[in-house]
Amino acid sequence: MTPVHKKPLLRKLTKAFHRDEAGSMSLEAIFMAPFLIFLLMFIYTFFAAFEAKTKANKANYTISDYISRQTDAIDANFLDGLGDLYRFLSNEGDIDMRVSAVKFVIDEDENEYYELVWSYGIGDYAALTGDTVGGIEDRLPLMADGEEVVVVETQRPWMPLFRVGVAELQFADIVTTKPRFASQVVFDDGSEVGTDPEHQDSDDSDVDASGNSTGTNTSGWSWWN
Numbered sequence: 001m002t003p004v005h006k007k008p009l010l011r012k013l014t015k016a017f018h019r020d021e022a023g024s025m026s027l028e029a030i031f032m033a034p035f036l037i038f039l040l041m042f043i044y045t046f047f048a049a050f051e052a053k054t055k056a057n058k059a060n061y062t063i064s065d066y067i068s069r070q071t072d073a074i075d076a077n078f079l080d081g082l083g084d085l086y087r088f089l090s091n092e093g094d095i096d097m098r099v100s101a102v103k104f105v106i107d108e109d110e111n112e113y114y115e116l117v118w119s120y121g122i123g124d125y126a127a128l129t130g131d132t133v134g135g136i137e138d139r140l141p142l143m144a145d146g147e148e149v150v151v152v153e154t155q156r157p158w159m160p161l162f163r164v165g166v167a168e169l170q171f172a173d174i175v176t177t178k179p180r181f182a183s184q185v186v187f188d189d190g191s192e193v194g195t196d197p198e199h200q201d202s203d204d205s206d207v208d209a210s211g212n213s214t215g216t217n218t219s220g221w222s223w224w225n
Contacts, residue, residue, distance in 0.1 A: 041162040051168060052090075052158045056171045059089035064152040064175040067099065071181050073188040075121060083122040086154060096123035097153040101185055102133065114140060117148060118187040125153060139174050148184045150175045167201035 063082050067074070068084050073105055083097050100119035119128035127135070136151060141151065155172040179185050 018135050020028065034188055038164060042164045042166075045160045045162050045164050045166050046097075048161065049158060049169065052092075053171045056090045056092075056154065056156050058174050060152055060154045060173040060175050062089060063097075063154075064150065064177045067150050067152065067185055068177040068180045070179075070185050073186040075188040075190075077118050080122065090156050092156045092158075094123075094127040096121075096153075097155040098122065098125035098151075100128050100133075100136075100151045100153075101148055101187065102136075102140060102151055103148045103184075104140075104145065106145040117136055117184070118189070120187065123155075125155070136174065139176065147178070149178050151176050155218050158162075 027189050029201070033179050063086055066082070079097075082099075086097055086223045087093055098119065098202055099120045101117035103115045104112070105115045106121065109159065114133060114174070115134040116128055116130050119133075121127040136153070139150070152175050155170055158171055160166045
């Protein structure tokens with residue numbers, strides 16, 4: 001007589017559970033709610049960070065463009081006012097900003113280097129010196145001998161509203177811009193402003209009626225940090 005093999009009880013229960021379509025919506029909601037809430041907070045935090053970074057970058061571009069259009073000498077009060085403008089545009093009070101003018105020089109021995117013309121710092125950004133200008137050389141564009149650019153460095157903190165794996169960040173931007181209507185932007189530090197003919201305002205032939213320079217002017221670049 002052939003013995004009859006019975007299926008194990010565990011296999012029967014597993015098959016019955018697999019075929020069972022009954023459920024509890026309230027119980028499933030309890031299991032899924034934490035995940036959905038976390039997902040919504042993460043999405044909100046991510047887009048809030050992206051928005052803050054975009055505002056900071058656009059604020060830097062606005063300030064850089066405004067400085068590049070100056071034909072009269074600017075001073076510390078002028079730049080402090082632009083610092084307040086950056087705070088307003090980025091919606092953040094704790095900001096750092098540094099504005100510098102840098103010249104590209106080719107000397108008689110064909111040595112090429114960047115020379116600091118002037119620099120002014122706000123917040124934790126100290127003004128650049130001849131020894132520290134090398135820290136931004138890799139961010140500077142190719143220039144002709146004697147050409148100058150204005151470099152605007154900005155930094156602002158950002159704190160996430162929810163702790164969902166995104167830490168506190170520092171949004172830093174660097175924008176380099178060539179002066180639009182003059183060969184340089186002059187900074188008045190309280191001493192007598194020079195009258196080097198090389199740095200006089202552009203003549204009318206270099207500026208069209210729309211306010212755009214027809215020379216070799218460039219807008220700046222920015223980098224994510």
